[in-house]
Amino acid sequence: MRKKREMQILLIILLTVALICGCSTKEEQNNEQKVEGVEIEEDTDTYRFVDVLGNEYEAELLDIPPITQNLTRIEDQDGKKFYLGEDGEIASRLGIDVSEYQPEVDWQQVKDYGVDFVIVRLGYRGYGEAGKLVEDSMFRSHVEGALAAGLDVGVYFFSQAVDKEEAEEEAQFVLERIRDYDIKGPVVYDTEEIKNDTARTDDLDGKAFTDHCITFCDAVKAAGYETMIYANMKWMAFTLDLTRLTDYEKWYADYEPLPQCPYEISMWQYTETGQVPGIDGNVDMNLWFL
The missing domain is CATH 1.20.5 (Single alpha-helices involved in coiled-coils or other helix-helix interfaces)
Incomplete structure (x- = not known):
């Protein structure tokens, strides 16, 4: 017993x-929550990502609106990505962005391939001390050709503003040049880390870059246009103050198989080496979530 x-x-x-x-x-x-494309540490309130060179980073997870898309519903068909809604129907638009680096474009071939929209570089501010505003040499040709083919068109401006006055100047430079066109797509503000060169923005901090985004976008919105801010994950994580930018849509650049961004985004630039009939060489391709 x-x-x-x-x-x-x-x-x-x-x-x-x-x-x-x-x-x-x-x-x-x-302990570790893994959403496809986003790796979040639940207990530490951080997330991890890699940049385009494969360098790994860990950043604080901010208390701002999270990404709303179910990333497992992103599909790829021969380089053309699309997003499926809960009903199984396509809930995205396919787009490209171009500049003078794509000088010859057969826009009808681009449209026939399935591209819905294009974002054209309108211009940029030079790196030098003078910071001259320059119109992209193919801006007008690209806009007119894309519109004639029936594509929706947006524009972007590459900024080197060093203060809010220059950001306002950049906005007015853009608005003056799009008023004669039927611009239905977003007017995008593009600030970036400049590598392998000296830029006039090298000494700016995150507050200044964020101020410039707000100044530019508010001027564009006041003129009646949709606006977005272009950034990659590293720029979002360590430079821009996203807590101040929740009212502005984001065009997010990330060349990983799925977006790594844990925050709300409107558009995803998913490759810089896309191949599209009607364009010689590589072209950036984008997925616009509906």
């Missing part, structure tokens, strides 16, 4: 140990 009781006690101990180990394993598995 005593031996039987000892066996019962031993069995209870073994079951208890197994239960504790099982819970521990489950806790370890759940």
